[in-house]
Amino acid sequence: AQTVTQSQPEMSVQEAETVTLSCTYDTSESDYYLFWYKQPPSRQMILVIRQEAYKQQNATENRFSVNFQKAAKSFSLKISDSQLGDAAMYFCAYGRGGANSKLTFGKGITLSVRP
């Protein structure tokens, strides 16, 4: 079974600085998808970024980028120029896609942003 591990339960970053959130996963598959979701205090889950395993290029969405290391099964999220609105829980998730639509989520990391 696939597992997703987020080993850091909490992190803190100074406003305008850069922070990296770690995620590792375990799978025997070669084709899959990885996601980072954000859950702010409102508890509404929001997709931050998505990475296809067959793509070597790391995904980027504005201030958010990933470092995808397929061989190491590592998928970290980098937040640049951190803003107060980035304070939230962040979940890493794994999915096979296609006919298997389930996602497996990590336990999440709480990010706080210091003004």
Next chain:
Amino acid sequence: DGGITQSPKYLFRKEGQNVTLSCEQNLNHDAMYWYRQDPGQGLRLIYYSQIVNDFQKGDIAEGYSVSREKKESFPLTVTSAQKNPTAFYLCASSPFGTSGHNEQFFGPGTRLTVL
């Protein structure tokens, strides 16, 4: 506006009673999911359905039941057999089989408290 609605936002139940949580989507998604979120546990899959009139157990299905009579609706019943039902419940939906990544879209959640 397309999206997912969950009702009610807060729900209180007496011990020993069954209660049904509502989830509706107008995104024309085939697949729908129910997750339970507890502090420090991340999101755990209760049930999912990839097509009308069909559903599968997730990782923690005991004490829960679902139905999928319509594409847009996937209600979750928390039965009296669920030993510790107090939690935050999230409903999600995704396209199924039509695109590779099957990104999931989430509702705002229901907080269930057993008194």
